[in-house]
Amino acid sequence: MKTNTQSTTELTNGVDTGALGKxxxxxQGNPAIAAFKFRAQNRLISGGLNRSEVQTFHxxxxxxxxxxxxxxxxxxxxxxxxxxxxxxxxxxxxxQALLGCMTTTTNYKAAAQGIEIESITSEIEGDLDLQGxxxxxxxxxxxxxxxxATLRIKTRGPKEMVRDLYMGSPVYDTLARPVPIKVNxxxxx
Amino acid sequence: MKTNTQSTTELTNGVDTGALGKxxxxxQGNPAIAAFKFRAQNRLISGGLNRSEVQTFHxxxxxxxxxxxxxxxxxxxxxxxxxxxxxxxxxxxxxQALLGCMTTTTNYKAAAQGIEIESITSEIEGDLDLQGxxxxxxxxxxxxxxxxATLRIKTRGPKEMVRDLYMGSPVYDTLARPVPIKVNxxxxx
Numbered sequence: 497m498k499t500n501t502q503s504t505t506e507l508t509n510g511v512d513t514g515a516l517g518k519x520x521x522x523x524q525g526n527p528a529i530a531a532f533k534f535r536a537q538n539r540l541i542s543g544g545l546n547r548s549e550v551q552t553f554h555x556x557x558x559x560x561x562x563x564x565x566x567x568x569x570x571x572x573x574x575x576x577x578x579x580x581x582x583x584x585x586x587x588x589x590x591x592q593a594l595l596g597c598m599t600t601t602t603n604y605k606a607a608a609q610g611i612e613i614e615s616i617t618s619e620i621e622g623d624l625d626l627q628g629x630x631x632x633x634x635x636x637x638x639x640x641x642x643x644x645a646t647l648r649i650k651t652r653g654p655k656e657m658v659r660d661l662y663m664g665s666p667v668y669d670t671l672a673r674p675v676p677i678k679v680n681x682x683x684x685x
Numbered sequence: 686m687k688t689n690t691q692s693t694t695e696l697t698n699g700v701d702t703g704a705l706g707k708x709x710x711x712x713q714g715n716p717a718i719a720a721f722k723f724r725a726q727n728r729l730i731s732g733g734l735n736r737s738e739v740q741t742f743h744x745x746x747x748x749x750x751x752x753x754x755x756x757x758x759x760x761x762x763x764x765x766x767x768x769x770x771x772x773x774x775x776x777x778x779x780x781q782a783l784l785g786c787m788t789t790t791t792n793y794k795a796a797a798q799g800i801e802i803e804s805i806t807s808e809i810e811g812d813l814d815l816q817g818x819x820x821x822x823x824x825x826x827x828x829x830x831x832x833x834a835t836l837r838i839k840t841r842g843p844k845e846m847v848r849d850l851y852m853g854s855p856v857y858d859t860l861a862r863p864v865p866i867k868v869n870x871x872x873x874x
Contacts, residue, residue, distance in 0.1 A: 509732065529815075535780070550777045569781055571789065577744075617728045618726065622722065637862065639856065642866075649872055666827045671828075673828065679835075
């Protein structure tokens with residue numbers, strides 16, 4: 497899937513590997529370039545329905561703002577969880593983010609090594625026991641008890657160089673190892 | 686924000702607390718009702734762009750399917766991360782899911798105790814060092830190094846009963862404590 501555009505940009509798997517190489521070189525010269533801050537905002541609408549916006553982030557030593565002005569995402573819950581089923585719920589967003597991140601990480605890292613990827617499809621299922629969230633059993637955690645994902649990869653490249661690339665995924669790592677979360681609750685008048 | 690609809694359903698914070706109480710009673714009678722399985726699917730489009738679907742889940746002893754047939758979510762990356770900025774990226778989905786889940790959990794748990802919530806707004810920022818994902822420094826994790834969230838809650842109810850409700854959030858718990866992730870990589874012909 498290598499493509500040469502008019503500007504002679506070389507794409508592997510849709511990734512501009514020349515630009516990726518320059519990014520790596522720049523970070524090696526100045527690691528501060530690699531420090532990113534991602535952000536979101538949210539507000540309750542009613543019941544299980546709430547609305548997030550994603551617009552700005554910091555990275556490569558500067559502030560960035562999406563042209564989409566901003567991305568709007570709704571969370572909701574299905575009727576059996578007492579809301580209006582207008583959108584995925586937060587734990588569904590979480591597991592789709594894991595699939596998306598493992599896919600992008602595999603695709604970029606393969607591209608960086610010149611390995612062409614023909615396709616990646618994936619699915620995931622996670623076990624969650626509501627007794628945890630509802631506080632009915634102190635031995636049951638509120639969160640996922642286990643996540644099971646399958647990545648189906650089609651490539652003519654060396655499989656042993658592709659198999660474990662997903663482990664470099666930021667979402668995979670954030671879930672596989674605990675992350676410090678500071679929550680500041682402010683009561684407004 | 687209590688509302689009586691024509692069917693005399695009593696809503697607190699948009700939550701049908703009668704139905705919530707019945708759910709809790711049912712789970713206490715048969716904990717298997719609380720066992721949920723959430724699912725997603727994804728496929729690579731190109732570069733940092735991929736597409737997820739969320740449609741079915743298992744819970745309350747049966748299979749469920751959204752009427753939305755299915756929910757479709759795109760992941761992309763911004764230009765500085767070498768993609769086309771058509772959608773939030775996976776780590777942005779992750780942090781918005783955390784805000785959404787802490788908000789819903791706080792709102793539902795307050796409703797269950799009869800505490801009316803006037804508003805919840807929130808924001809989050811997370812630090813992510815690309816040296817981890819790029820494999821440039823083995824001491825830098827690929828995932829978030831720290832997440833910092835602020836929840837702004839407006840309620841006339843007892844603040845001490847509301848402050849820590851977010852800790853029961855499934856996404857909060859999934860991030861705060863490690864979750865076992867099984868990934869099966871299959872190479873297709």
